[in-house]
Amino acid sequence: MANPSAPRSFLQVAATEEVAPPLRVVQIEGLVILKIIKHCKEFSPTLVTGQLLGLDVGSVLEVTNCFPFPIREEDEEIEAEGANYQLEMMRCLREVNVDNNTVGWYQSTLFGRYQTVELIETFMNYQENIRRCVCIIYDPSRSNQGVLALKALKLSDSFMELYRNNNFTGEKLREKNLSWVDIFEEIPIKVSNSALISTFMTELEADSPVTQCDYDRLKLSSSPFVERNMEFLIECMDDLSAEQQKFQYYYRNVSRQQAQQQAWVQKRRSENMARKAAGEEPLPEEDPSNPIFKPLPEPSRLDSFLTTNQISNYCNQINGVAGQSFSRLYLMKALQEN
Amino acid sequence: MAASENTALLFPSPSTSLSARVHPLVIFNICDCYVRRPDQAVRVIGTLLGSVLPDGTVDIRNSYAVPHNEFSGQVALDIEYHHNMLISHQKVNPKEVIVGWYSTGDGVTGGSALIHEFYSREVSNPVHLTVDTGFSNGQASIKAYVSTNLSLGDRQLAAQFQEISLDLRMVEAERVGFDFLKKQSIDKIPSDLEGMEASMERLLALIDDVYKYVDNVVEGGIPADNSVGRFIADSVASIPKMSPLAFDKLINDSIQDQLLLLYLSSITRTQLSLAEKLNTAAQNL
Known part of the structure; x- marks a missing residue:
């Protein structure tokens, strides 16, 4: 800057962007939680999405409001209308002084099946426009067990870089030291309420010793949830083994190709020896036109990574539910003995 | 409502079974709008969405604020905004229709009649919800009203606001856990097991309370209450005998x-x- 002592204009400040601190916490308002739950629950089991509005303050991303999207339909005209809807809604909300910066989107999921290519693509789309965005995932199926299944996710930076170049070969992944655990980053969620709301809630609803949440948690039967979970887990295992087979096939082809190459080079060498003995020019040891030298395309590892993520998610859920069941069973035992 | 052929002064009979049910989201929304109101505004006004249940209960499930100007007894509502927002909301959930309107502040004020008349044109018999965000009585009062017209022949004389019973349904909020909604900030959402632990602790505390009560009664500290005794017997009996x-x-x-x-x-x-x-x-x- 030419004159550092002069007051800097807003534009200049904006231009000299400092290195953004990493996103540590997503601070979400109770209002947003209720809105998300209402939208997701009303349309369950259809999966729905909506937009999150808020502010990006240092390492905290504040989510202060949100609005739902209409259910998407495969029609271009309606899609254009959807974009209009979004603009209209943003404009309207701005008029009543709601923060109208998009900070990401929310979506519902069933049994935690959210690790899909679509999610990654949506994320990449958002990321292009907003530097920092987050995806909040709510699972209505788990709320019946008294768990508030809210998760804030983002893609890790190294994964995004690879995805942009569409480079999921084994070599690249090894170079970046990226494994399936590193695709999604979960960000801790903080809940905040305005003082007014907090007063209202305290005033309206006295502390009750037992809540619906407790009833849900202490319900003995959890088998339908576990059953569905296991079904999905098995499905995923099948997918994974199909992926693995693809790789095996690929490696078999590669080794076969290498053997062929070896044989070809061997043959060429002996030929060259013979030519040398006869006093002729040796032929080159490589022949790019030969099909056996064409490198085989390596299948992308993205799918298997996602499936692996999914499986580990199911395992976590099963562990969680089993843990809960244990405590419930021992509780029952204690009660019975009393 | 009160269309009549007689020329007598008519007090229409109040709609008896009318009551309203408010979901917590609406309260949250209103409070948020109030916090974000423009500098000079005293109150916020908005539309209530929901449906009328078969038994006549008005189920208020959603809301949005409508910008307005208020000066010297006159109220100018941004009707265009109201319609735009309505269309947007209906795209998402066509089942939710206008059921009334809300305003912050305690009770009905003069300007309310005008706005109520506007909403009467949108929907028959709208509900007027007031949320006292100023805590003017020292407590959070939320009230619902319907209006009936006092008419003499074809001439309307006045509008009368009648309070109707209001059911604050907090089941949804309960499922989320009040802990999230009551406090001003919470650092972490509890995991499965932590939630379980909290529930069990509460159960244990309840059982302890019952123990203490029973001991007290047995020792003669408190007079025995038959209904409480019956409840305790019921809950003990709910453990299956095996x-x-x-x-x-x-x-x-x-x-x-x-x-x-x-x-x-x-x-x-x-x-x-x-x-x-x-x-x-x-x-x-």
């Missing part, structure tokens, strides 16, 4: 099932990490 053998079998079977699940998920995890190791090894080809 032979210890059958119960042990039941518990052990379930525990074994759960253990099997745990085992399976651990083995799957091992498999995953093994597969990952093999994949990286294969990359060295």
